[in-house]
Amino acid sequence: MKTPVQFDKSTPIKGAAETIFSLSSAPGRSGVSVFRVSGPACEAVIRALTLQKCPKPRYAALRTLWDGSNPIDEALTLWFPAPASFTGENCVEFQTHGSAAVVQGLSRALLALGLKQADPGEFTRRAVQNGKMDLTEAEGLADLIDAQSEGQRVQALRQMGGGLRELYEGWRENILDALAQIEGEIDFPDEGDIPDGLSHRAYEPLTKLILDMQKARQDMGRGAAVRSGLDIAIIGAPNAGKSTLINALTRRDIAITSPEAGTTRDIVEAQMIMAGLPITLSDTAGLRDTDNVIEAEGVRRAKKRSSEAEITIYVVRLGFTEFDPSIMASLSDNDIIYINTSGLDDDLQSALDISLQYPAQTIHSNLVDDDGEVVIYQRLERIISDNFSIGQEAGLTRERHGDCVLRAEGALERARSQLGISPELAGDDLRSALRAISELAGESDIEAVFDRIFSRFCVGK
Ligand SMILES: Nc1nc2c(ncn2[C@@H]2O[C@H](COP(=O)(O)OP(=O)(O)OP(=O)(O)O)[C@@H](O)[C@H]2O)c(=O)[nH]1
Numbered sequence: 171m172k173t174p175v176q177f178d179k180s181t182p183i184k185g186a187a188e189t190i191f192s193l194s195s196a197p198g199r200s201g202v203s204v205f206r207v208s209g210p211a212c213e214a215v216i217r218a219l220t221l222q223k224c225p226k227p228r229y230a231a232l233r234t235l236w237d238g239s240n241p242i243d244e245a246l247t248l249w250f251p252a253p254a255s256f257t258g259e260n261c262v263e264f265q266t267h268g269s270a271a272v273v274q275g276l277s278r279a280l281l282a283l284g285l286k287q288a289d290p291g292e293f294t295r296r297a298v299q300n301g302k303m304d305l306t307e308a309e310g311l312a313d314l315i316d317a318q319s320e321g322q323r324v325q326a327l328r329q330m331g332g333g334l335r336e337l338y339e340g341w342r343e344n345i346l347d348a349l350a351q352i353e354g355e356i357d358f359p360d361e362g363d364i365p366d367g368l369s370h371r372a373y374e375p376l377t378k379l380i381l382d383m384q385k386a387r388q389d390m391g392r393g394a395a396v397r398s399g400l401d402i403a404i405i406g407a408p409n410a411g412k413s414t415l416i417n418a419l420t421r422r423d424i425a426i427t428s429p430e431a432g433t434t435r436d437i438v439e440a441q442m443i444m445a446g447l448p449i450t451l452s453d454t455a456g457l458r459d460t461d462n463v464i465e466a467e468g469v470r471r472a473k474k475r476s477s478e479a480e481i482t483i484y485v486v487r488l489g490f491t492e493f494d495p496s497i498m499a500s501l502s503d504n505d506i507i508y509i510n511t512s513g514l515d516d517d518l519q520s521a522l523d524i525s526l527q528y529p530a531q532t533i534h535s536n537l538v539d540d541d542g543e544v545v546i547y548q549r550l551e552r553i554i555s556d557n558f559s560i561g562q563e564a565g566l567t568r569e570r571h572g573d574c575v576l577r578a579e580g581a582l583e584r585a586r587s588q589l590g591i592s593p594e595l596a597g598d599d600l601r602s603a604l605r606a607i608s609e610l611a612g613e614s615d616i617e618a619v620f621d622r623i624f625s626r627f628c629v630g631k
Pocket residue numbers: 406407408409410411412413414415426427428429430431432433434435454455456457510511512513535536537538539
């Protein structure tokens with residue numbers, strides 16, 4: 171005969187210490203809060219809290235949650251037996267009302283059962299350890315949670331869906347093929363049915379692979395820019411119109427403008443989205459030699475910001491301010507020279523002459539009278555979508571990826587140089603390349619990498 175299961179708090183639940191829980195929705199007052207629990211004690215947790223047996227797997231069931239004889243709340247209870255769960259372990263999810271008191275009450279009850287509060291990213295870490303996803307997919311998931319713009323969302327979703335995994339699985343296949351050929355030569359050096367110089371056949375595929383990896387690393391700038399956003403710095407001489415420009419581009423009065431040279435002393439930042447990417451736009455102090463310590467510090471910061479920015483807008487106001495040919499010469503196709511033509515009557519020709527000499531894209535206009543900021547905005551969007559926006563295929567997005575691929579590449583180059591000389595050494599190098607790929611995937615023993623990556627996750631994921 172079935173009787174309701176009464177939970178005796180004095181007996182600890184088996185496996186409770188390895189079972190983690192966390193509030194997975196944002197803390198604070200809300201309509202609904204979501205608690206996640208993962209680990210061996212889930213069934214016992216459901217029985218202890220609901221005083222009933224587990225609901226049908228993956229069906230929502232309304233249950234009262236109890237802390238001993240005190241009801242905590244009514245909650246939708248979802249039971250995900252292993253392995254068909256996010257972490258690959260037994261999991262349960264409670265959707266409660268989103269009040270601070272309910273969240274505290276349920277947390278207290280779970281702690282009393284001996285469960286452990288999850289560390290940041292611990293659910294995802296368990297998912298990776300249980301083979302539910304690889305490390306690159308977990309990173310994609312973290313990026314998706316952090317995504318603030320359309321481009322970031324698309325890139326993260328692609329990586330989370332295994333786009334990067336497909337790329338490196340292809341590389342791994344190629345390395346294994348080359349290894350098979352080389353090992354053929356090692357294992358059967360004298361057998362007539364193994365043609366001479368078998369390992370030489372690996373030369374071309376290895377070369378192609380090295381080039382593919384190099385290209386992936388070169389394209390990494392795009393992926394990284396999408397992930398972390400872009401910096402655009404506005405620089406120029408005092409009074410050139412930099413602060414007027416940032417105000418016009420953001421359509422906000424964020425920087426003080428005045429006819430007095432040296433108005434802006436520090437960096438003024440504005441956040442915006444352009445071409446689907448998050449942008450930090452910085453107005454800076456006017457560049458000039460000065461004895462004033464504070465202003466000089468402002469100038470130093472302005473130069474530093476520009477050197478770190480992906481795009482620089484150099485504002486020049488001919489006739490009013492000097493322009494610096496060395497800055498002009500340091501600009502690239504991805505930068506903009508903005509010739510502020512306000513107050514410029516007959517000197518337009520010299521503005522055009524200047525623009526022809528330098529590679530940066532030149533725009534002349536008068537912001538206040540000509541809507542010049544619209545032209546600048548459109549030009550920026552084009553530069554961003556041509557150079558920094560998300561590519562058609564999944565690629566590398568983090569320094570960690572670049573490091574692993576660089577190591578794989580180095581090992582492949584060494585292997586290639588040993589072909590026909592020492593197949594044994596070539597084989598060792600190919601195995602090093604495979605290890606670098608495994609590290610990219612998060613398969614090798616890399617607790618330190620795990621710690622670094624998952625500590626940046628939010629709690630509850
Ligand atoms: N009519 C007109 N006036 C402008 C334009 N751009 C700037 N000005 C004026 O020029 C003066 C200087 O502009 P700011 O934007 O303060 O110059 P800045 O480059 O930020 O100068 P510092 O902060 O001193 O380095 C202000 O009085 C602006 O109103 C423009 O396109 N048209």
